[in-house]
Amino acid sequence: MARRRQLYEGKAxxxxxxxxPGSIVQxxxxxxxxxxxxxxxxxxxxxxxxxxxxxHLMLRLQxxxxxxxxxxxxxxxxQLVREVEIIxxxxxxxxxxxxxxxxxxxxxxxxxxxxxxxxxxxxxxxxNDPMVSEEHIAAFEWATPQDxxxxxxxxxxxxxxxxxxxxxxxxxxxxFKLEFGRLWEQDEMRVVLADExxxxxCRLWDMNxxxxxxxxxFRRDLGRVEEAYQEVARRLGILxxx
Ligand code: C5P
Numbered sequence: 301m302a303r304r305r306q307l308y309e310g311k312a313x314x315x316x317x318x319x320x321p322g323s324i325v326q327x328x329x330x331x332x333x334x335x336x337x338x339x340x341x342x343x344x345x346x347x348x349x350x351x352x353x354x355x356h357l358m359l360r361l362q363x364x365x366x367x368x369x370x371x372x373x374x375x376x377x378x379q380l381v382r383e384v385e386i387i388x389x390x391x392x393x394x395x396x397x398x399x400x401x402x403x404x405x406x407x408x409x410x411x412x413x414x415x416x417x418x419x420x421x422x423x424x425x426x427x428n429d430p431m432v433s434e435e436h437i438a439a440f441e442w443a444t445p446q447d448x449x450x451x452x453x454x455x456x457x458x459x460x461x462x463x464x465x466x467x468x469x470x471x472x473x474x475x476f477k478l479e480f481g482r483l484w485e486q487d488e489m490r491v492v493l494a495d496e497x498x499x500x501x502c503r504l505w506d507m508n509x510x511x512x513x514x515x516x517x518f519r520r521d522l523g524r525v526e527e528a529y530q531e532v533a534r535r536l537g538i539l540x541x542x
Contacts, residue, residue, distance in 0.1 A: 311337065312350075312500060323371065324383045328354075332500075334519040336428050343518060347377045349529045350498035352538045355379060357462070357497045364461055366454055368493040369481060384481025384494050387443050390421040390429060391451060393459045394475040398503050399516075401475075410510070418455055423479075450491040451480050458493070466504060469535035471513060474503035499529050 304316040304325065311333040316325040328347035333340050351373060358370035369381040394417045397407035401417070420437060421429045437443050443451065455478060466473045479495035495501075499514040506513060512520075513528040 312347075313496070318380055318383070322383050324381050325374065326379050326381050326496075328377050328379075328496075332515065332518050332525075334515070336425060339519070341518060343525045343529070345526050346500070346529055349526075349533050350496060350500055351377055351379055353498045353529075353533055353536065354496040356536055356538055357465075358493070360465065361458060361461060361493065361497075364457070366458060366461075366493055367483075367490055369483070381494070382483055382492070384483045384492060386423075386479060386481045386494060387447060387451070387491070388423045389432075389437065389442060389451075389479070390423055391455050391478040391480065392419040392421065392475060393417075393455050393478065394419070395459070395463065396472065396474040396503075396505075398474050416456065416459055418452060447480075447482070447491055454478075454480070454491070454493060462497070462502075465536075467507070470507045471532070471535065472505045472507050474505055476502035499532050504532060 306314060306316055307324065308315040312329055312331060314327040314329065316327065318324045328351040330342045330344055330346045331340070332343045332346065355370065355373045358368045362368055362370065369384050371380040371382060373379045394401055394413055397405075397411040397413060398409045401407065401419075402409045420432050420434070422432050422442065423429060434448060437448065438445060458478065459473070462476070463473045476497065478493060478497070480491050481494040483490050483492045502514055503516060504513040505511065512522060513532050515525075517523065517525040517528050
């Protein structure tokens, strides 16, 4: 097979040109970074697990009417997705205080927030992804008010759905990060969920033991990182690839 053209290499994924126009192959690496690349490592098997976990969650979100870029999983480490124009924002949804909101506002980790909070960060490695407000987003035209309406409404529905999905398997969804893209179909533009949903970009705590089942195990050197990702996959009913 001819070698595919690489379009982009990120910290955890590589994007290749897809087999048909408007499609992209998303390859999941085992590489892990934290602190915007300050800490680097390998989590053996992470790419395979995140490919399956993200496929599973994207398909379930599609089934409840959330538009996503996901088309199909191709193999252990690759999935085919629609080519979208990525909106340069990271959307963080929080239910419980942890990580940066806990340190920024002096909250104890694990405190339930008075309500779900959505935060926006500009995707810019050189600036360490600074937090921005809807005012900044509108003024600098990173997204239109209509994009933001769709993003906010999708983000809250995704949160409701994922909270329920994880709760049913004994996991508390503390917070997570989403990315969205614009997709044109017959001159119509839609905002669709892009990137991935996996323990790399969610905080997932066991509801009984409070054990962390996500990338904080890598960020905070807690050990048993791969086992945590495997546990999430196992509870979601994703069996090992035969
Ligand atoms: O670090 P912080 O508390 O702001 O992270 C909030 C959530 O967003 C966490 O679930 C984290 O995994 C995710 N996140 C991410 N990529 C980033 C920053 C945060 O997936 N660049």
